[in-house]
Amino acid sequence: MDIKVPHLAENITGGIVAAVLVKEGDSVKKDQTVVELDTEKAVAAVPTKEAGIVEKILVNVGDNVRVGQTLIKIKTTSAGKQKDTAEVSEDKEKPKPQRNNQQISERGSSYKYHSSTDSVPPTAPHVRKIAQDLGIDLTMIQGSERGGRIILSDLKRYIQHIQNISEGRDNIPKVADAVSIPDFSAWGSVKKEKAGTVRQKIAEKMTLSWTTIPHVTQFDEADITNLLALRKKELSGFELQGVRPTVTGYLIKILVPLLKKHRKFNASYNVAAQEILYKEYLNLGIAVDTEQGLIVPVIKNIDTMDLVKLSKELESIADKARKRAVSLEDIQGASFTISNQGGIGGMHFTPIINPPEVAILGIGKAKEMPIVFEGKIVPRMILPLCLSYDHRLIDGADTARFMKDLVEALEHIT
Amino acid sequence: MQKTKTDIVVVGAGPGGYAAAFYGRDKGKKITLIDKSERLGGVCLNHGCIPSKALLHATKLIKEAKESGFRGIHFGEPKINLDEMRTWKNGILRKLESGIRQLAKKREVEVINGRGYFEDSKTIRVETNAGQQFIEFDKAIIAVGSKPTLPKTFDLGNPRIMTSTEALEIEEIPENILIVGGGYIGMELGTVYSTLGSQVVVVEALNSILMGADADLVRYVMMYAKKNFKEVRLNTEVEKLATSGKKIKVTFKKNGETFDEIFDRVLVSIGRKPNDDDLGLENTHVTLDERKFITVNEKQQTRDQNIYAIGDIVGGMMLAHKASREARIAIEAITGENSPHTNIIPAVVFTDPEIAWAGLTEDEAKQKNIQISVARFPWGASGRALTFDRTDGMTKLIIEPETERILGVGIAGHGAGELIAEGVVAIEMGATAYDLAHSIHPHPTLSETLMECAEAFYGHATHVAK
Structure with missing residues (x-):
């Protein structure tokens, strides 16, 4: 029996082998995890469906694998005869060649060439030459010929495609790194490190966001002296319920009615259909700093939660993200995102929108500042706020109104 | 001190060097091609690919004639005149050499016969018969190639101990010959000598001849060798060579046991080493790896921005066509073009x-x-x-x-x-x-x-x- 890369989740085409948990010759039980795959943001376990003996391991840690690719061959204990795979030349059962011709450019799933033998994409020297001159990565192009061979027209189609993206007519993440990398060895030695899946995905998403969304960032500040006092007062009561709400928790509580009032900030803009999609749910993405890089797990339906539940959710989801234990569902479906740098110590910054969302709220570190308050200069705790929005859908005035409401709500919390 | 100026200096006129020189010239650069030998074409043309193929062709006729009887065609015993054979072979080399010289002349590539020595990253000194000459260059391409490895313990100064260079001259047909090293050079020359009538023994330290080729392909050459050579001795090392009258006493070591045997001649073909001594590389930023091959990046550029290196001198497969390809990569790097790199380098062993x-x-x-x-x-x-x-x-x-x-x-x-x-x-x-x-x-x-x-x-x- 072959253990293949299973269908993991929508839009996930593969991953990197994070761990191979068995050796050739090991016996395995039904449902035992044999391989762990490092997908976009979560580690997915691949179990064996039947008990047996590991006959052959076809992948190594670090290999890029695609859905459907065989990872391990298992000699099932129940199976009668097993075909000897050593002499393949007499193997009548030939694997079917892959012929998913038009899949890429039209649909735009992020195609990445994969070869079970680690070979470079098949194409002729003249195509390689053009790709090299233009700084195009051939592994991004799906060849239309037998065996995935890339011909000139495939390359042309791909070039057309990245042009469409840069003109914003196409919302598909397919931008190859067009900046040619010089030979740094002329200046000194360089240590190369393979970018992990998380990094690759961040790079792809940020490029997409930055190149397709006209970003504007609105800065403001809120006096949260009262909020902090309130938190201090309420803390002992909450601690009895086993939580310690953070400023972020209070802020999210405040955001719920605001996002309901300012519906556009919880919407998406469909350029192709020229439609605005107002979401009637509130799923909040929380940017979490992990060892692998930025991960944005999602707390679903924050409008149904009280501060206790919300605080618990916040804690557990951040913890899961740091341990890389978030599932693929955990990172999908956000309708608005917040990114809080306060814990580290930032002031204002310009967060990048996580499409198809249209806004993201950045929070800096609250700082004691001399403020004119009721006619006197007094020390107050000031929280920096920065709201990036998609100007295709949201205008400056919308944001000014949203921000004003937010600051007021923060300052006049009771 | 008079300095002449050139765009590109190419050191070494083998299949890498002259290809680089001509291609660079075709791209409009002023080229100076330096070789220490009076004969252009390098090892390939003068002491390698070409003469060995000529000899293999000639000797094959002997075998084919001998084996034609069953087809109803009978030949008498062949009469072999080594002088004529050498003259014929050298005629081929001369023809090719003068061809290269003509090509250089027509292209107006300046050819200097002399030893090149880098003074710094912009200057090379050439020692010619007419004295020293200093050339200032924008870029240099080192293509000085390799030479047969002859360990000191084997190098007794006895002409009966040969490398491929001497073996290709076929001074005589020895009654028996030991070939140390079952690589492609040893196996090709073994084929030449055995067909001429020598008893050939091949000794190889590893457990197979022609390492690098798949065993199922090597099998056919092994079948030939078993039939036509006296012996192919695997897993055996040569400990020592000693002059013994007009012969060579060879001490073998196999499974920890040593034994002696006498041979008329010995051909040492255990590998090739880079020719980078005495090039003045220490006056440049060129770096060498632990086996003394020049280190280059994928554009054939050394750690010295002005200096490129191609062919055997950078290691890898030491083959003429690899050098010629690298020549083009280096020139295109110098002229600012991109050459897509390929690693499909075919290998051929001209055995039988x-x-x-x-x-x-x-x-x-x-x-x-x-x-x-x-x-x-x-x-x-x-x-x-x-x-x-x-x-x-x-x-x-x-x-x-x-x-x-x-x-x-x-x-x-x-x-x-x-x-x-x-x-x-x-x-x-x-x-x-x-x-x-x-x-x-x-x-x-x-x-x-x-x-x-x-x-x-x-x-x-x-x-x-x-």
Whole structure:
């Protein structure tokens, strides 16, 4: 029996082998995890469906694998005869060649060439030459010929495609790194490190966001002296319920009615259909700093939660993200995102929108500042706020109104 | 001190150096080509590929004539005149050498006969018969090649202990000859000497001859050697060579035991080493690896921005066609063009039968744990091979299972060196077995074995029994 890369989740085409948990010759039980795959943001376990003996391991840690690719061959204990795979030349059962011709450019799933033998994409020297001159990565192009061979027209189609993206007519993440990398060895030695899946995905998403969304960032500040006092007062009561709400928790509580009032900030803009999609749910993405890089797990339906539940959710989801234990569902479906740098110590910054969302709220570190308050200069705790929005859908005035409401709500919390 | 100026200095006029010089000139650069030998063409032309192929061709006639009796054609004993043979062989070399010189002249490439020595990253000093000459260059390409390794313990100054350079001169036909090293040079020259009538013993420290080629291809050469050589001694080392009268006493070591044997001549063909002594590289930023090969990046550029290196001097497969390709990469790097790099370098061993391969080998796939499919076509099923009584051959394809793409081609058999070119094109073009099977190959030719091999992959080769 072959253990293949299973269908993991929508839009996930593969991953990197994070761990191979068995050796050739090991016996395995039904449902035992044999391989762990490092997908976009979560580690997915691949179990064996039947008990047996590991006959052959076809992948190594670090290999890029695609859905459907065989990872391990298992000699099932129940199976009668097993075909000897050593002499393949007499193997009548030939694997079917892959012929998913038009899949890429039209649909735009992020195609990445994969070869079970680690070979470079098949194409002729003249195509390689053009790709090299233009700084195009051939592994991004799906060849239309037998065996995935890339011909000139495939390359042309791909070039057309990245042009469409840069003109914003196409919302598909397919931008190859067009900046040619010089030979740094002329200046000194360089240590190369393979970018992990998380990094690759961040790079792809940020490029997409930055190149397709006209970003504007609105800065403001809120006096949260009262909020902090309130938190201090309420803390002992909450601690009895086993939580310690953070400023972020209070802020999210405040955001719920605001996002309901300012519906556009919880919407998406469909350029192709020229439609605005107002979401009637509130799923909040929380940017979490992990060892692998930025991960944005999602707390679903924050409008149904009280501060206790919300605080618990916040804690557990951040913890899961740091341990890389978030599932693929955990990172999908956000309708608005917040990114809080306060814990580290930032002031204002310009967060990048996580499409198809249209806004993201950045929070800096609250700082004691001399403020004119009721006619006197007094020390107050000031929280920096920065709201990036998609100007295709949201205008400056919308944001000014949203921000004003937010600051007021923060300052006049009771 | 008078300095002349040039755009590109090329040091070494072998198949790497002269290709670089000509291509650079074709790109409009002013070129100075320096070689310490009066004869252009390097080892390949003067002491390697060309003379060995001439001798292999000539001696093959002897064997073919001898083995024609059963076809009803009987020849008498051949009379061999070594002087005439050398004259004929050297005539070929001269013709080629003067061809290169003509090409250089027509292109207005300046050729200087002398030893080049780098003064710094912009200047080379050339010691010629007419004195010293200083040349200032924008860029330099080092293509000084390699020479046979002759360990000090073997180098007794006795002319009966030869490297390939001397062996190709065929001073005499020794009654017996020991060939130390079962690589391609040893096996090719062993074929020449055994056909001329010498008793040939090949000694190899490893457990196989022709390391790097797949065992199923090497088998055919081994069959030939077993029949025509006196012996192929594997897993055996040569401890010592000593002069013993007019002969050489050789001390072997096998399984911890030593024993002596006397030979008329010994050919040492255990490898080649870089020619980078005495080039003044210490006055530049060029760096060497632990085996003294020059380190270069994928553009053939050394750690010195102005200096490139190509061919044997940078290591890897020490083959003329690799050097010629690298010459183009270096020139294109200098002129600011991009050359897509390829690593499909075909290898040919001109033994009898020949062995040739390109791309991925089965051995390499096994080592790297790459899963492949292999399709084989034995030449016993080739009508063409039967017509000249050489069915001792095989064609095989190394295929990526999911895509049916051809990743490697291996051929053993008569003319394998010519046939492999089709394999190289197939691999370079990203062709699949399907493509090869559906390209019509002329009948009756050996090229059909490639097509039928591809058909065999799909299980329907016409001439393979089910």
